[in-house]
Amino acid sequence: MAISLQMPISTSLPSSSSSVRLKNLRNCRTLCSMAAKTKAKIPIPPLNPKDPFLSKLASVAATSPETLLNRPVNSESPPYLDLFEAPKLMATPAQVERSVSYNEHRPRRPPPDLPSLLLHGRIVYIGMPLVPAVTELVVAELMYLQWMDPKDPIYIYINSTGTTRDDGETVGMESEGFAIYDAMKQLKNEIHTVGVGAAIGQACLLLAAGSKGNRFMMPHAKAMIQQPRVPSSGLMPASDVLIRAKEALTNRDTLIKLLAKHTGNSEETVSKVMRRPFYMDSTSAKEFGVIDKILWRGQEKIMADVAPPEEWDKGAGIKVVDGY
Numbered sequence: 001m002a003i004s005l006q007m008p009i010s011t012s013l014p015s016s017s018s019s020v021r022l023k024n025l026r027n028c029r030t031l032c033s034m035a036a037k038t039k040a041k042i043p044i045p046p047l048n049p050k051d052p053f054l055s056k057l058a059s060v061a062a063t064s065p066e067t068l069l070n071r072p073v074n075s076e077s078p079p080y081l082d083l084f085e086a087p088k089l090m091a092t093p094a095q096v097e098r099s100v101s102y103n104e105h106r107p108r109r110p111p112p113d114l115p116s117l118l119l120h121g122r123i124v125y126i127g128m129p130l131v132p133a134v135t136e137l138v139v140a141e142l143m144y145l146q147w148m149d150p151k152d153p154i155y156i157y158i159n160s161t162g163t164t165r166d167d168g169e170t171v172g173m174e175s176e177g178f179a180i181y182d183a184m185k186q187l188k189n190e191i192h193t194v195g196v197g198a199a200i201g202q203a204c205l206l207l208a209a210g211s212k213g214n215r216f217m218m219p220h221a222k223a224m225i226q227q228p229r230v231p232s233s234g235l236m237p238a239s240d241v242l243i244r245a246k247e248a249l250t251n252r253d254t255l256i257k258l259l260a261k262h263t264g265n266s267e268e269t270v271s272k273v274m275r276r277p278f279y280m281d282s283t284s285a286k287e288f289g290v291i292d293k294i295l296w297r298g299q300e301k302i303m304a305d306v307a308p309p310e311e312w313d314k315g316a317g318i319k320v321v322d323g324y
Contacts, residue, residue: 119145125157129165130176130202139183146187153190156210162201163228170229174251177202181209181258190214195282195291200224205255208262208290217282217291225259225270226277227252263289 115137118125124141128134145154163172184191184206193210195217204223207215217223228251230244256274260267265288282294 115141121155122149122152123155123157126160126180126203126206127157129161129171130163130180131172132176135172135176135179138180142180142183142187146189150188153192153211153214154187155192155194156184156206157194157196158199158203158207159195159197160200160203161198162203164201168229174202174228174248174255177205178251178254180206184209192216193291194218194295195221195223195285198222198224199290201226201228202255204290205258205262208259213292215291216293216295217285219282219294219296221282223280223285223290224277225255225274227274228255265289 115125119141122145124138124145126134126138142154145152163174163176164170181202190211191209192214193207193216195207197218198221199207200222201224204225207217207223228248230248236244252274256267256270259265259274260270263270280288280290282291285291286294
């Protein structure tokens with residue numbers, strides 16, 4: 001079979017082609033002999049020792065050299081590229097962990113939640129009705145901030161409907177608001193209160209209980225004071241209903257005394273306006289004594305830059321004679 005595959009070779013070649021082939025063969029032998037004598041080396045480009053391709057080849061050659069020696073003859077992929085895994089579109093966690101640029105800025109611990117970030121800025125945010133869970137958290141934050149620094153002020157942002165919901169249904173006892181109030185009064189720190197959104201019932205008391213001169217309110221916030229409400233008592237006996245009613249009256253009197261103390265009004269005035277829900281916008285709350293200032297960005301600077309009437313008259317060329 002091997003004999004049948006041999007191609008017939010013609011012995012009658014043209015003289016010109018034979019001479020050219022002989023000449024090329026002699027030149028090739030001459031170059032090979034010169035290279036052997038001078039020991040000339042083919043120039044090799046400089047190798048990067050950190051090249052991932054070469055590093056991979058070196059690791060494969062060290063661990064399993066037969067992978068490099070027994071290469072497939074008719075491979076569809078370029079040489080040695082099949083040693084690498086499929087390309088990835090994102091770094092693995094181990095690669096991110098080893099990244100120098102990431103290690104310089106990555107957090108050393110899991111990011112905190114939003115209340116923790118606010119607490120770091122000495123801000124206590126009351127954004128829910130005063131139920132036991134909210135009271136527990138607020139009192140704990142106040143005590144923690146005093147322990148951290150008994151001199152720096154504490155900022156309380158209030159957006160709460162007190163111990164009731166928007167529709168007036170009772171969700172918490174009046175003692176929840178009194179608990180936060182007592183904690184505020186026991187602190188050595190200065191308390192800055194800010195009303196945002198709504199401060200209703202017991203939340204209005206907390207707003208007014210801030211340090212004098214540091215009680216603020218947003219321009220479009222609302223405040224409202226009302227009498228305490230008795231929880232639903234449909235399944236209670238008559239004697240228990242009477243006890244609950246007396247407790248509600250006691251809480252009402254306490255709320256009136258505290259509001260009168262912090263607003264500067266008499267107890268009769270506070271009791272009179274509390275007979276029905278008494279709503280106040282920021283201006284009315286300031287007039288009633290619940291707050292001291294209305295927060296408006298840049299308002300103080302704008303009012304300070306306003307020229308007095310005399311300068312306006314002088315600029316307009318108006319001369320004032322005898323006060324007219």
